[in-house]
Amino acid sequence: MTPIKTTTLFILFLLLAGCSEDNNYDGTGLIGQVASISSSTTTVDPIVSLQSFVFTANAEALVENIQTMQKRVESIDTSLSEREILKLQVDFEAIATAWKSVEASYIVGDFESSLIDTPRYIDYFHEGKALDVAADIDKVLNQTGDIQVALNKNSSKGINALEYLAFGYYEPLSTLKIKMKTNNLRRIEVIKAVLKNLKTQATLIFTFYKNDTKIKSDVQKTSSAIVNVLADSAYKLREWRIGEAAGFVFKYKDSPNPSRLEYYYSRLSLEMIKAVIETHEEVMGEQSYGNFGSFASSNGAKAIVTKIRNQINLIQATLDTFSTPLEGKITTTSVDPKVTEIYEMIRVLQSLYYDSLIQSLNLTAEIIEADGD
Amino acid sequence: MFDLFGLDYFVDGSKRIFWLYLVSALMIALLFFWKQRAILKMQFSKEVLWHPSARLDYLYFGVMGIVKTLLLLPLLVGVNEVALWMVMAIQEVFGYVERIRVDRIWLITGYTTMLFVFNDLTRYWLHRWMHTSSLLWRFHRVHHSAEVLNPMTFYRVHPIENLLFGFRYALTTGAITALFIYFFGAGIGVVEIFGANMIVFIFMLIGANLRHSHIPLHYPKRIEKWLISPYQHQLHHTTRYSRYNYGSTLAVWDWWFGSLLYSKDLTYIDEPLRFGLLDEQPTHSLVGAFFNPFYKGIKL
Ligand SMILES: [Zn+2]
Ligand SMILES: [Zn+2]
Numbered sequence: 001m002t003p004i005k006t007t008t009l010f011i012l013f014l015l016l017a018g019c020s021e022d023n024n025y026d027g028t029g030l031i032g033q034v035a036s037i038s039s040s041t042t043t044v045d046p047i048v049s050l051q052s053f054v055f056t057a058n059a060e061a062l063v064e065n066i067q068t069m070q071k072r073v074e075s076i077d078t079s080l081s082e083r084e085i086l087k088l089q090v091d092f093e094a095i096a097t098a099w100k101s102v103e104a105s106y107i108v109g110d111f112e113s114s115l116i117d118t119p120r121y122i123d124y125f126h127e128g129k130a131l132d133v134a135a136d137i138d139k140v141l142n143q144t145g146d147i148q149v150a151l152n153k154n155s156s157k158g159i160n161a162l163e164y165l166a167f168g169y170y171e172p173l174s175t176l177k178i179k180m181k182t183n184n185l186r187r188i189e190v191i192k193a194v195l196k197n198l199k200t201q202a203t204l205i206f207t208f209y210k211n212d213t214k215i216k217s218d219v220q221k222t223s224s225a226i227v228n229v230l231a232d233s234a235y236k237l238r239e240w241r242i243g244e245a246a247g248f249v250f251k252y253k254d255s256p257n258p259s260r261l262e263y264y265y266s267r268l269s270l271e272m273i274k275a276v277i278e279t280h281e282e283v284m285g286e287q288s289y290g291n292f293g294s295f296a297s298s299n300g301a302k303a304i305v306t307k308i309r310n311q312i313n314l315i316q317a318t319l320d321t322f323s324t325p326l327e328g329k330i331t332t333t334s335v336d337p338k339v340t341e342i343y344e345m346i347r348v349l350q351s352l353y354y355d356s357l358i359q360s361l362n363l364t365a366e367i368i369e370a371d372g373d
Numbered sequence: 374m375f376d377l378f379g380l381d382y383f384v385d386g387s388k389r390i391f392w393l394y395l396v397s398a399l400m401i402a403l404l405f406f407w408k409q410r411a412i413l414k415m416q417f418s419k420e421v422l423w424h425p426s427a428r429l430d431y432l433y434f435g436v437m438g439i440v441k442t443l444l445l446l447p448l449l450v451g452v453n454e455v456a457l458w459m460v461m462a463i464q465e466v467f468g469y470v471e472r473i474r475v476d477r478i479w480l481i482t483g484y485t486t487m488l489f490v491f492n493d494l495t496r497y498w499l500h501r502w503m504h505t506s507s508l509l510w511r512f513h514r515v516h517h518s519a520e521v522l523n524p525m526t527f528y529r530v531h532p533i534e535n536l537l538f539g540f541r542y543a544l545t546t547g548a549i550t551a552l553f554i555y556f557f558g559a560g561i562g563v564v565e566i567f568g569a570n571m572i573v574f575i576f577m578l579i580g581a582n583l584r585h586s587h588i589p590l591h592y593p594k595r596i597e598k599w600l601i602s603p604y605q606h607q608l609h610h611t612t613r614y615s616r617y618n619y620g621s622t623l624a625v626w627d628w629w630f631g632s633l634l635y636s637k638d639l640t641y642i643d644e645p646l647r648f649g650l651l652d653e654q655p656t657h658s659l660v661g662a663f664f665n666p667f668y669k670g671i672k673l
Contacts, residue, residue, distance in 0.1 A: 110474075221477065227559040228472060235469060250466070347461075355457050357559050362568075363452045363546050373500060373516075373527065373584065373606065373621050 046290030046298075047216050051209060053289040054282045055105060059206035062098035066199045069095060073195065076188050080180055082173035085166075088191075092166045093268055095198070099123065099159055100275040104233040105283055107225040108205060111214045121201045124155040125262050126240050131155055134164045134265070141179075141186055147193050157197040165191050167266040219295075226292050227357050230280060234350035237276050241269065242326075242343050246335045258330040270326040273342075274319050280349070281312050296356075304356040311349045318342055379438030379528075386567025386574065389527050389581060393567070398524070398582035405590055415645075416523075416587050426520040426649070429657040434528045436659060437535075445532060449539045455547025460554045472558045480553075484561045487549050489572040490623070495545045497626035499537060500619040509537075511666040517615060518662070519585075520649035522607065526585040531666055576600075576622045585610075587645065591636035598628055604636045610648045 069091035076084060099122060109116035124131060133155055140150040151157055165187055168176055180187045215222050240262070243249040247256035261269040284293035286309060297305040318341060322329070329336035382388040383395075406412045415421060475483075503513035512531040519526045530538075553561045564571040583590050583603035591597065591604035601620040609618040617634035620627045627633035649655060 221560075224477075224559040231559070232469075232472075235464060239465075239469070351457060351461055354460055354554065355453070357554065358453050358456045358460075358550060361550065361561065361563060362565075363456070363550065363563075373496070 044216050044219055046295035049290040050292055051215050056209040058101040059209050062102050062202045063206050065094040065098050066195055070195050073188055073191050082177050085173050085176050089166050097275040100272045101279040104276045104279040107229050108208050110225040112208055118201050122159055124158045124160045133160045137161050137164050147189050151193055157194050162194045163266050170265055227353055231350055231353035234346055238343050238346035246330050246339050256330050256335050257332055258327045267325040267327045270322055277315050284308050308352045315345045387569045390524055394577045394582055397578045398580050401580045402588045421521045424521040425657040427523055430525040430529050432659055434525050440532055445535055450543050452543040452546045455543045456550040459547055459551035463555050473556050477560050480557055480560050481562045481564055484553050485564045489570055491549050492545050493621055493623045495541050496621045497619050499541050515662050518650050518655050522585040524582040524585055594635050594637050597635050600624055607646055611646050612651045
């Protein structure tokens with residue numbers, strides 16, 4: 001090789017080597033900035049506090065609420081009163097609310113593959129068409145054999161089963177009292193079995209959050225997981241939990257039916273929607289503790305975080321104006337305009353999560369580059 | 374002001390004339406044509422670099438910086454808007470799918486590659502369409518009216534063509550992004566070097582600027598099947614072969630869709646090529662370049 005060729009090759013090599021340093025994929029959204037985290041002074045404290053004040057705390061509340069109900073059913077005997085049934089229903093609401101919070105921010109699956117499916121052992125909403133949890137439970141109640149054997153379906157041990165057990169088809173307490181006492185308090189025994197399963201699953205989640213160190217050590221992954229779960233949660237909230245019942249989705253176009261609501265038996269669907277949005281607020285909103293909102297905000301995504309916060313507040317304020325359960329706002333012939341309004345608002349929230357993600361990809365750079373060639 | 378006249382293009386890795394790409398093109402030219410001084414001398418001669426056609430290229434580049442900033446950018450539908458609209462639409466039509474869990478490294482590699490491949494494909498088809506549609510050819514002939522080639526000729530593109538390519542980019546990138554978000558969620562990202570897609574960066578670095586030059590760098594046939602060599606694009610700039618080699622980076626589109634011409638297929642490869650249009654005396658005026666397409670003849 002001639003000296004000139006050698007020199008040229010050498011310079012080319014240097015150029016190439018120099019370039020590899022500047023390898024990145026960051027931008028201006030929720031996730032992008034985080035890419036450069038290791039080299040910057042950004043603190044992961046907000047992620048640590050998010051994990052303890054939101055993820056772990058909600059999972060712990062779920063475990064505790066299950067234990068509270070467990071204690072109550074343990075003390076029940078044949079002298080069961082309507083008042084006690086009412087208390088069971090209150091216990092159920094506390095469990096369901098805590099569960100919605102855990103579910104709406106469930107990022108465990110991204111860090112621990114053995115826990116990917118855990119939510120499916122708790123909640124059977126929207127899991128398979130043919131599923132009729134109430135009918136399955138009725139079958140179990142009408143049998144006389146061993147309860148664990150009768151409860152052969154996982155779906156009969158989930159939170160939807162618990163709802164039906166505590167509320168029937170939203171039946172009067174007097175009716176429920178009779179049903180509970182039937183067959184040697186078999187309904188109470190089934191409740192115990194369901195609670196046992198729920199506690200096992202909830203404890204798995206709580207234990208993970210409490211002991212985990214991966215969430216704070218891989219903030220890039222955590223950020224993606226959080227945006228994913230919030231966008232998914234917003235989608236499911238509007239499409240599954242509102243849209244399907246209100247007849248807004250393609251599948252049930254213009255044929256509303258309140259029985260498609262998630263907590264139709266207990267008439268608690270509105271409370272659960274509120275719980276989901278409150279979780280979004282816990283993760284993204286302005287809080288006394290650091291969270292993902294403050295983390296993203298201090299990493300350059302302030303504008304989009306502000307938009308998300310405003311949208312969450314707007315949704316919360318609108319939900320607070322609902323005076324009756326959601327089940328009363330949707331009939332087979334009409335849908336309250338407020339339901340439409342909230343559906344659209346959650347749609348905006350979901351698109352903001354996607355927007356934050358898309359912005360972080362920094363795709364606009366070469367748009368106007370003349371590439372006719 | 375710096376931005377307005379396009380000077381920032383020289384320091385922006387996502388632009389064709391980023392200083393590093395110019396330097397690397399020069400290096401490659403020196404490396405391969407050191408023995409053929411005439412070729413190198415020709416490229417840097419006054420006849421090529423100060424030809425009226427080349428002078429129009431420089432003027433055009435400066436003016437287009439302003440046109441793009443003030444006129445085109447506000448007109449364009451942003452890629453972010455397209456991506457957002459599409460991901461929401463896909464989800465509403467096809468419903469929710471469980472996210473596919475892929476290692477981040479594969480996700481980013483896949484997304485970066487898909488962006489490159491599909492953008493290259495849509496560039497091929499739009500470029501081809503610019504030639505086959507008589508209406509669009511009116512605008513694309515501005516680029517082909519260059520009689521001498523230099524890296525700035527890349528920017529000698531009518532604003533209407535810029536606009537079309539802008540829409541093409543937004544639609545392609547928006548669609549790929551929406552699909553990736555739909556199936557894989559938030560973990561996606563582009564591997565970038567100096568702000569350019571890594572694959573694009575590599576191809577720019579290995580002599581993309583020689584496409585618009587008189588340096589006849591060609592590849593062996595088995596490579597020209599996959600990658601368009603600078604010489605293959607130079608052939609595209611001749612009147613005779615302008616219906617071949619529409620490709621930007623990958624040659625496979627030309628190969629699969631029947632418009633590929635290998636450098637070696639030509640017997641007179643050592644002869645210098647003649648660039649430009651045949652049908653008229655070129656004016657090389659800025660006003661003409663901007664306004665002629667709206668009323669002038671459309672022959673090639
Ligand atoms: Zn060209
Ligand atoms: Zn062309």
